[in-house]
Amino acid sequence: NTFRELPTNRWKGINNDTDVMNALQLNKAPQGGYVENFDIDFLRFKVPPNEQDCLIPQQLMMMKVADNAAKDAGLKEGSNVAVLVAMGIELELHQYRGRVNLSTQIEESLLQQGVTLSPEQRETLTNIAKD
Numbered sequence: 001n002t003f004r005e006l007p008t009n010r011w012k013g014i015n016n017d018t019d020v021m022n023a024l025q026l027n028k029a030p031q032g033g034y035v036e037n038f039d040i041d042f043l044r045f046k047v048p049p050n051e052q053d054c055l056i057p058q059q060l061m062m063m064k065v066a067d068n069a070a071k072d073a074g075l076k077e078g079s080n081v082a083v084l085v086a087m088g089i090e091l092e093l094h095q096y097r098g099r100v101n102l103s104t105q106i107e108e109s110l111l112q113q114g115v116t117l118s119p120e121q122r123e124t125l126t127n128i129a130k131d
Contacts, residue, residue: 003031010034012092030085040064056093 006015006029014020015029022116040047043069047055055063067084075081103126111119117125 002033007034102129
């Protein structure tokens with residue numbers, strides 16, 4: 001059985017908030033096929049190592065799922081195929097993207113304001129902002 005209890009690091013305690021659980025009409029968090037981790041071949045998918053624009057885990061997983069579906073359908077590599085995916089993003093992913101983009105935003109703001117900091121000062125400022 002692939003379904004199991006909600007991992008402790010998920011939902012960030014929302015499952016303990018009775019108001020939220022009542023609004024969702026749930027007595028407890030649902031069992032699910034929760035994915036803890038997965039492997040992806042960054043070279044195969046030609047994902048560049050760019051810290052300012054890294055993909056979120058759901059996007060990476062969707063690339064792998066779409067690739068497996070294309071293989072399963074017998075589509076030949078290099079053929080003209082489009083995969084369109086629409087996804088909702090949860091709050092934690094917005095927070096993650098904000099942290100990823102924070103360094104770039106700080107650099108741009110410092111440049112616009114004419115503020116010069118040493119690399120150590122920039123790193124300290126970025127770490128303070130992330131916390």
